[in-house]
Structure formats: C-alpha cells, structure tokens
Amino acid sequence: MRRVVVANDHGAVEVANKVVEHLKARGFEVDHLGVYTNDSVDYPDKAAEACKKFLGGGYEFGVLACGTGIGISISANKINGIICALPQNTFAAEMAKCHNNANFIAFGGRIEYCDPVEEMLDAFIDHDFEGGRHAKRVDKIMALESQI
C-alpha cells in the first residue's frame, strides 16, 4: 500500500487532520505523528521525527505543517535527502513534483490559500518528476548538502 508520513505542530492541527482525511480517502496508509492538540511544540522536532521515519524507508512522500509552513519546511530541508516544497497554490504543488522532485510537501495552518489544500495535495500526488534537464538541477540541489 502507498504510505505517507504526516507531522505538524500546534499551529496546523486542523489542516493536518484535513490532509490525513484526504489521504485516507484516496486510499493511502497514513502515519500521522501528530500533534493533535493546540499545546505548544517545536516545529523542528516534528520535522525531524517525520523525516527520520521517511528516510527509514517504505514511504512514498511526507506532509508537514506548521502555522505558516515556513519553519517546518526550512527544518526539513536541513536534513540530508529531504526536498520539502512549500507551495503557494496548485500550480506550484504540481511543479514541486514535476520539476523539483520534492519528497515532502508543507502547508501552513494559518495561511489562507487561494486553492484548497486537498487540490494542492492531489496536484503533488498525481504528477511525476519529469527528469531530463530538471534531474541535473535536482542533482545540484542534493550536491549542496556536501558542499560550501
């Protein structure tokens, strides 16, 4: 079965639940690492938890969420092997897969998106990496992990 790992901080409980429901409705097996309440937690901890699970294998991709999506996506992108996109809309979500080959997608629970989060998620899921010239660029992104 297609598996997804989901994690969020207290600023994104509602959007994370929405994501989990949608993924389950689409037939994914979802490992939701929480949090489930508004009690304050630190988003780098939730990013680390989800990325560690993902890197352990067996997951198609991961979804992260915090108040803005910014802190948790920055945190995830510090971890070797993770490419976490923070799309503004459905088009960007599609491009995150087609051009960037992202393995994580992030959302902001306190952000008013012009497109429903479910549609952004679908755009990410239902497209494939195009490879070609984009592969060279993604390889360059990954090479930055051991440079500079």
Ligand code: RB5
């Ligand atoms: C938590 O209050 C908030 O800072 C966090 O959810 C996120 O928006 C950070 O980028």
